[in-house]
Amino acid sequence: MSVVDTTVEPPSGIGRFELRDSDAGDLLGIFMGVHALPGAIMLLHTTVGCKFKTQLQISDHDWGRESHNQRLWTGVDDARIIQGSGRRLVEFATTWYERRRPELFVVTTNASVELSAFDVASAVDELRMRLPIPVLYLKAPGHEGSLYSGYRRWLRALMPLLDPADGGDGAARSVAIGGYMMDRFEMDHAANVNELRRMLTACGLDCRGALLDGSPWTRLRTAGRARNFIWLPDGHGVAEDAGDGRKHIETDLPLGLNGTTVFLERLGKDLGLQSDIIESFRDRELTRAVPLINRALPVMSGARVAVFQPTALAAALTAFLVELGCEVPLVCLTDATDASVGKFFDACGRLGTAFDDESQPEKACLAHRPRVLAGLSRNEQYLGFVQECEREFIGLVVGTSHQKALLRRSDVRVIEMGFPCASKHWLYPTPSLGYNGAVALVQRLVDAIMGVF
Amino acid sequence: MSRAPDEKGRRAGELNQFGCSMTGYSFQVMDLAGPGLAVVVFGERDCASAFPRVSAEFAGHTRWNVYTVALGENDVVAGLAEQRLRECLTAVAARMTDVGDAWPPVIEGHSLVRQPIDRDGVPVILVLSTCLSEMTGADPAPICREVSDATGVKVIPVATGGLRLRNQAEVVDTVGAVLIDAIGDRGDADPRAVNLVGYQTDAANDVASSDVMFRAEAAAIIKAMGGRMNSALPAGAVAADWRRLPLGGLTFVSDSSIMRQVSAALESRGGRVIELLQPRGLAATDSFYKGIAAAIGTDPAPILDSWPQRREAVQAIAEARARFAGMRLAYGIGTIHNFRPDVLAMEGLANLPFFLELGFDVEVVIQERDYPEVHQRIRRNLDALGVTVPYRLYYEPAVLEPAIRDGRFDCAYVADFMRDQVMRAGIPMLRFGDMSSGYGFAGRYVRQISRTLGGLFDRRYARYVRGADSSAEKGRGGHR
Numbered sequence: 001m002s003v004v005d006t007t008v009e010p011p012s013g014i015g016r017f018e019l020r021d022s023d024a025g026d027l028l029g030i031f032m033g034v035h036a037l038p039g040a041i042m043l044l045h046t047t048v049g050c051k052f053k054t055q056l057q058i059s060d061h062d063w064g065r066e067s068h069n070q071r072l073w074t075g076v077d078d079a080r081i082i083q084g085s086g087r088r089l090v091e092f093a094t095t096w097y098e099r100r101r102p103e104l105f106v107v108t109t110n111a112s113v114e115l116s117a118f119d120v121a122s123a124v125d126e127l128r129m130r131l132p133i134p135v136l137y138l139k140a141p142g143h144e145g146s147l148y149s150g151y152r153r154w155l156r157a158l159m160p161l162l163d164p165a166d167g168g169d170g171a172a173r174s175v176a177i178g179g180y181m182m183d184r185f186e187m188d189h190a191a192n193v194n195e196l197r198r199m200l201t202a203c204g205l206d207c208r209g210a211l212l213d214g215s216p217w218t219r220l221r222t223a224g225r226a227r228n229f230i231w232l233p234d235g236h237g238v239a240e241d242a243g244d245g246r247k248h249i250e251t252d253l254p255l256g257l258n259g260t261t262v263f264l265e266r267l268g269k270d271l272g273l274q275s276d277i278i279e280s281f282r283d284r285e286l287t288r289a290v291p292l293i294n295r296a297l298p299v300m301s302g303a304r305v306a307v308f309q310p311t312a313l314a315a316a317l318t319a320f321l322v323e324l325g326c327e328v329p330l331v332c333l334t335d336a337t338d339a340s341v342g343k344f345f346d347a348c349g350r351l352g353t354a355f356d357d358e359s360q361p362e363k364a365c366l367a368h369r370p371r372v373l374a375g376l377s378r379n380e381q382y383l384g385f386v387q388e389c390e391r392e393f394i395g396l397v398v399g400t401s402h403q404k405a406l407l408r409r410s411d412v413r414v415i416e417m418g419f420p421c422a423s424k425h426w427l428y429p430t431p432s433l434g435y436n437g438a439v440a441l442v443q444r445l446v447d448a449i450m451g452v453f
Numbered sequence: 454m455s456r457a458p459d460e461k462g463r464r465a466g467e468l469n470q471f472g473c474s475m476t477g478y479s480f481q482v483m484d485l486a487g488p489g490l491a492v493v494v495f496g497e498r499d500c501a502s503a504f505p506r507v508s509a510e511f512a513g514h515t516r517w518n519v520y521t522v523a524l525g526e527n528d529v530v531a532g533l534a535e536q537r538l539r540e541c542l543t544a545v546a547a548r549m550t551d552v553g554d555a556w557p558p559v560i561e562g563h564s565l566v567r568q569p570i571d572r573d574g575v576p577v578i579l580v581l582s583t584c585l586s587e588m589t590g591a592d593p594a595p596i597c598r599e600v601s602d603a604t605g606v607k608v609i610p611v612a613t614g615g616l617r618l619r620n621q622a623e624v625v626d627t628v629g630a631v632l633i634d635a636i637g638d639r640g641d642a643d644p645r646a647v648n649l650v651g652y653q654t655d656a657a658n659d660v661a662s663s664d665v666m667f668r669a670e671a672a673a674i675i676k677a678m679g680g681r682m683n684s685a686l687p688a689g690a691v692a693a694d695w696r697r698l699p700l701g702g703l704t705f706v707s708d709s710s711i712m713r714q715v716s717a718a719l720e721s722r723g724g725r726v727i728e729l730l731q732p733r734g735l736a737a738t739d740s741f742y743k744g745i746a747a748a749i750g751t752d753p754a755p756i757l758d759s760w761p762q763r764r765e766a767v768q769a770i771a772e773a774r775a776r777f778a779g780m781r782l783a784y785g786i787g788t789i790h791n792f793r794p795d796v797l798a799m800e801g802l803a804n805l806p807f808f809l810e811l812g813f814d815v816e817v818v819i820q821e822r823d824y825p826e827v828h829q830r831i832r833r834n835l836d837a838l839g840v841t842v843p844y845r846l847y848y849e850p851a852v853l854e855p856a857i858r859d860g861r862f863d864c865a866y867v868a869d870f871m872r873d874q875v876m877r878a879g880i881p882m883l884r885f886g887d888m889s890s891g892y893g894f895a896g897r898y899v900r901q902i903s904r905t906l907g908g909l910f911d912r913r914y915a916r917y918v919r920g921a922d923s924s925a926e927k928g929r930g931g932h933r
Contacts, residue, residue, distance in 0.1 A: 014544040017493075017520040025499035047584040047616055049473030051790075052503035059870055060508055066873045069851040078616040081588075100851070111497060111529070112584040112616070142499025142585075143525045379516050382557060386565060393563055405512030410560035422507045 018377030021308070021334045021402045022147055027053050027140035029150020030108055032419075033158075035067040036182035036212035037220065039103035041096070044073045045089050045120065046110035046140075053142075060401075060422040064185030072096055076113055086119030093127050093135075103217040104134050106157070111141035134161050146336040147419070148234055148310060151181060155211055155238045162224025165246045173271070175200060176226035177210040178248075179235020183419045185214055191429035195436050196254070200230075202281045203264060203273055211235070228271060233312030233347075247271075253312055256320025257289065257438050258352045285435040292439050293324070296446045301325035303449055304392065306385060308399035309418055310335035311374075315347035317398055320441065322353050322367040326396075330388045331372045332381045334400075339375035382406060396448055413448040462837045463710035466620030467830055468800040468819060470790045474613035475581045477624030479504035480792040482579060482632070483511040485692045486518040488556055488570040489577065490636065491545050495538055495593055495610075496583025498523040510656070515557040515568070520545055524585060534591035542578060542596065546604040549576040574696070577635050580610045587614035609635050622711040625651075625794045629687070630714035632695045642702035642723045645749065646683035647675050650698075650715060651707035651794035652731055653890040654685035667732075667891040670762065674742055678751040688795055703748055705729045708798035731798060732890045734807030735763075735770050762892035769896035770810065776903065778812030783857055784842075785867030787820035788850060789885060796886055799838050804866070804888050809842075811899070817844040818856055818867070854878045864906055876918065881905050 022028075027046075031054040034042045044050055055068045074092045076085050093105060107124050109117070124137040136157045140150065155178060166174060177196055182189055193213045200207045209215065209223025228247045229239060239248040249270045254263035261282050268278040303326045307314045311333045318328050333339035348355070355369035373384050388394055397403050397414045401422040404414040416424035417432065431437035447453070458464045475494065483504060486492050494501045501521045506512055511519075522541045528534050548554055558565040578600075580593050597608040611631055629650070649671060657663040668689055672682040683701030684694040698704075699722045706712045709728040716726040727748055732738035739757065746753035757763055786801035795803070808815050817835075821827050823846050831844060847856035853871055857878035865875045866883040875882040883905055888898045905911075 014520075014548055017523060017541045017544060019501050019517050019519055019521060023498045023501045023521065025497070025502075027499060028502065047473065047614075048471065049476045049500065049503045049584070052473070052476050053499060055870075056505065057502065060505075066870050068870050081616065110584070111526075112588045115529075115585075115588055141526065142497030142502075143523070377517075379557070382515060386558060386560070389560065390565065401507035402512065405507055406515070407560060408513055409562075411562045412560065420507055 015377050015380050018379050020336055020375070021378050021381070021400065022336065024053065024057065024147045024150075025140060025142045026138070026145035026150030026153055027108060027110070027142070028057055029145065029147040029152070030106065030138055030140060030154045031055070031067075031071065031150075032058070032147065032181070032183055033151050033154030033212060034070050034106060035062070035065070035184075036214055037104070038065075038070075038214070038216045040070060040217060041100060041102040041105055042071045043089070043093055043096075043105055043107045044071055045076060045085065045107055045113055045117075046073070047076055047112050048073065050110050050142075057420065058184070061420040062184035062186065063425045069100075076117075081113065081116045084119045085113060085117045086123035089120060089123045090126050090130075094130060097131050097133070102133060104136070104161075105131070106136040106138055106154075108138050108140045111143065114139055114141060146338055148181075148335050148338050151234055152179075152236075152238050155179065155235055158211065158220075159224075159239065159242065159244070162221050164224060165227050165244065166225040167227075167245075171206075171225070171227045173204060173228075174206045174208050174226040175228045175230055175271075176208045176223040177213075177232065178229045178238060179232040180210045180212060181232075181234045181419075182210075182212040182214055184421075186426040187429040188426040188432065189214065191426075191431035192433045192437065194429070195431040195434035199254070199260070199264065199281070199434050200267075203267065204277055205267070205271070205273075230267065252347050252350055253316040254433050255313070255316035255437060256323060256351070256441070257286065257293070257435065258323055259316050259319055260285075260434050260438065262351055289435045289439050293442045296442050297325060299446055299449055300442070302327060303396055303445075304329055304394045305396045305398060305445075306330040306332070306388065306394045307370075308332045308334055308381065308397060308403050311339055311344050312347060313418060315344045316351060318344075318370065319348050319351035319353040320438065321398075324442065324445070326445075327368060328370045329368070329392075329394060330384060331370045332376065332384065333372065333374040334381075336375050341372045341374045344372055344374070378402065378406075396445070413451065415444050415448050458837075459710040459713065461710070462833065464834070465626075465708060465710040465713075465800075466622030466797060468787055468821075468834055469621055469797055470788065471620050472624065472790055472792070473503065474611075474617075474619050474624050474627075475500060475583050476503045477619070477621060477792040478579070478581050478611065478613050478628055481625070481628045481687050483519060484509055485632075485690065485695065486511070487514070487692055488518070488549070489574055490518065490692050491549060491576070491578045492519045493538075493541055493545060493578055493580045494519070494521045494583065495534075495580055495586045495591070496522065496524055497585055500583045500585075515559055529585065529589050532589075534586055534589055535593070535596050538580070538591070538593055539596050539600065542580070542600040542608060543604075545578055546576075546600055546606040546608070549578070549606055550604055574636070575605065575607050577607045577609065579631070579635070580608060581613045582610065584614045584616050587612070587616055607635065621790070621792050622708075622794070622797050625687070625792055625797065626712055626714045629712065630718050633698060633715065633718045636692065636696050637699040637718075637722075638696050639722075640700055642700055643681075643683070644702035644725075645680045646701040646703065647680045647745065647749075648683050648698055648701035648704040648719075648724075649685040650687075650704055650712055651798055652685065652688070652705075653795045654689045655889075656689035665893055667889055667894060670891040670893050674756060674760070675745060675749075677756045678742075678746050678749050678753065680745070680749045688793060699724065703727070705745065705748075707731045707795055707803070711794050711797060730806075731795060731803045732892075733804050733888060734810045734895055735766050735892070736810055737806050738763075738766070738890070738892050738895060760892060762896065766892045766895035766899075769899040773899045773902065774810075774812045777906070780813050780863040780906070781861060782808055782813040782815045783818045783860055783862040783865040783867065784808065784815050785818045785820070785853070785865060785871065785885065788868045788871065791886075793886075795890075800834055801885075802838060802840055805840065805842070807888065807895070807898075808866070811902070815842050816860055816862070817842055818853070818860070818865075819844055819846050820848070820850065820853075821846045822848050850874065879915075881911060881915075 208226040254260040356366040593610040601608040654668040684698045729744040732741035853874040
């Protein structure tokens with residue numbers, strides 16, 4: 001089956017004008033980070049429509065916390081652009097600092113403001129002198145980036161503001177997690193962060209915090225004291241050339257049984273942990289989890305599952321699904337400009353999943369290689385799905401609310417995961433990461449296959 | 454920024470949020486996009502993020518016939534914006550005129566169901582400009598003409614950048630006028646064909662519920678009165694509703710101060726346009742249907758008196774009055790930003806008569822600055838609407854809680870995203886816009902209020918939800 005990698009060249013024809021599942025630029029990613037950091041406020045120094053690119057996108061997704069109070073639009077219009085909007089920004093931010101007393105401001109601008117408002121940078125400098133809190137300035141033109149690159153930029157901007165690494169002897173095993181995509185204040189994230197902490201602690205590590213886990217700034221900044229940072233995929237590249245005296249380790253997602261084991265082994269190797277500690281923990285966890293999952297294997301074996309997720313999550317899910325005996329005929333990588341077929345297969349390889357190769361018949365016993373579409377439009381993704389269904393029906397999708405809405409008249413069961421999830425909300429702590437997350441994911445798969453709620 | 458007042462002194466939209474025209478257009482036309490109508494956003498890719506995607510009807514379309522020119526930095530710097538627009542429009546027009554093009558099938562159950570493309574009428578592309586295209590002086594009009602001439606597709610540029618603030622009512626009206634001009638059928642208007650413009654005519658989420666929607670009730674009663682429903686829009690409309698709108702000779706609008714261009718367009722084609730307040734609650738619904746009957750020339754009494762849902766509503770409202778009389782209700786306006794004319798109608802106060810009918814002690818709570826000129830504007834608007842209840846202001850969403858506490862309210866009817874503020878104030882919340890129209894929903898909404906204000910869960914556990922300092926029983930309305 002062919003593999004289409006569109007990351008090298010932009011799609012030609014009408015596809016390049018079609019909408020994707022998400023057309024968000026960096027602005028939404030930055031705002032997602034602000035949303036995950038209570039006490040931070042985004043000063044949206046843009047034209048008015050940009051208001052809708054932020055909070056509106058999250059409001060249906062997050063039942064836990066309303067984010068509208070973390071975004072203040074500075075009221076830029078044509079008159080203010082002509083007159084210069086910097087003065088307005090200073091006055092607005094100063095007034096609202098007194099009203100809200102935030103712990104951190106981030107000024108964001110769009111392309112229209114950047115084209116005209118040459119006084120914004122100096123206004124931000126003035127604010128930095130006037131206000132007793134950090135004031136960040138992140139340009140967010142709508143032609144650049146994505147939800148994911150915006151989130152990374154937010155994390156990169158926060159890093160210098162964290163407490164310095166603890167140089168004490170007792171801090172050698174201290175770690176912080178970076179690149180956790182905290183997109184809502186619901187119990188899936190609480191459970192994931194707890195699961196990560198639990199595993200790290202069991203391996204003898206001292207977890208100082210997670211960027212971002214919903215903690216307020218005063219607590220979050222102490223995560224910087226960790227000597228080691230473990231960067232999940234949504235934070236890859238954030239600490240490149242950091243030169244901050246910390247050790248930075250970039251990993252795949254600890255999702256699924258083998259995915260979690262690979263994660264822990266990687267930490268053990270890079271942090272010099274005793275291998276018997278890792279192995280002992282792994283065996284204890286697998287002894288508990290595997291018999292549970294084993295009961296579900298007959299139901300899942302051969303189930304055809306399509307995955308619509310960003311590259312790193314799609315790879316981790318695919319690796320786990322293959323491990324469970326599912327067939328994954330189609331993977332749509334939805335992270336727009338970040339989507340990469342190469343990175344997908346590389347990650348699958350690291351996570352222990354090898355696919356068949358038509359040129360090597362002797363490897364035909366391996367999992368069938370999925371068709372992978374990277375960064376395509378929503379229309380093209382759907383056509384790809386229809387084509388696969390014409391060959392053989394796909395009964396299960398691990399996607400988002402986009403696939404849930406699109407397939408609502410079909411018998412395809414859609415497991416909502418990632419962003420946006422407007423229908424699936426977590427009131428009970430249910431992880432998707434770690435060994436506990438593996439069992440919970442199997443529970444969701446079984447429920448979906450069996451059509452029960 | 455708002456238009457001149459109408460003959461009643463109303464300036465629609467003055468008490469509501471201002472917004473981006475491109476966003477307002479998108480909110481209203483995305484659901485209509487299909488084989489005969491495409492939408493092109495002439496801006497950066499992210500501009501196409503400025504409207505809801507997963508909650509709209511649009512989310513279920515098997516092809517999003519909506520496009521972005523996806524302007525990049527180089528396009529702007531090098532002055533290539535118009536060229537990119539031409540490329541985009543050419544590609545979209547080619548798709549819309551390609552007789553071999555197949556609309557993607559719907560997957561129903563296990564089957565792929567092909568959808569025939571209705572090729573009647575000239576395909577239309579709406580081109581929405583954005584801040585960036587306007588800032589750079591890129592003029593879409595010549596490109597639209599050029600592509601239109603070359604392909605036969607009607608390409609309509611609309612100036613919708615967000616640089617000049619417009620109020621939502623203004624945007625709603627402009628969208629309607631553009632659509633009538635772009636796709637409205639021409640021909641003689643049928644004097645008994647009824648249009649409902651600006652009412653809560655949403656389609657049901659599922660087929661099983663379609664019979665109980667206001668749209669269905671109105672159609673049935675209008676038919677019983679000897680008329681026929683021609684179009685109901687914009688809520689729940691498909692492109693065909695807009696197409697046949699001018700053929701309806703009798704149009705009722707929920708707020709004529711909003712629909713001024715639309716009304717003028719319909720009247721210029723021979724139609725009658727009459728303002729009728731939204732049918733929220735029993736008295737307003739009676740009044741609404743009597744107004745329609747009068748225009749059609751029918752006696753409504755035999756029909757309405759025997760309408761089963763009306764009898765149920767009469768009983769439900771009588772019971773509710775006994776229960777809710779005197780309860781303090783905060784009626785919040787000025788926060789919603791969804792470009793729905795039924796929400797904007799009467800400045801968001803369309804539900805007020807129903808709450809008064811139920812006996813609530815209502816005070817309007819408005820998100821506004823406390824300046825003398827603001828009070829003048831509010832008083833002028835409330836007077837024009839005939840609203841006599843008091844009002845109070847709060848300057849931004851984050852400070853609604855103290856306003857509610859100060860007002861000693863028992864419950865709040867506010868936008869959904871104010872939930873955390875209302876919860877902190879320790880009172881239950883009725884979600885703005887949840888109330889629907891017609892007799893069927895009058896009774897149903899009363900039951901919803903009853904469940905919200907003093908359901909078993911609330912009575913047992915309210916203090917755990919709202920914290921120990923809950924003021925759930927501190928409102929002047931007393932114990933629930």
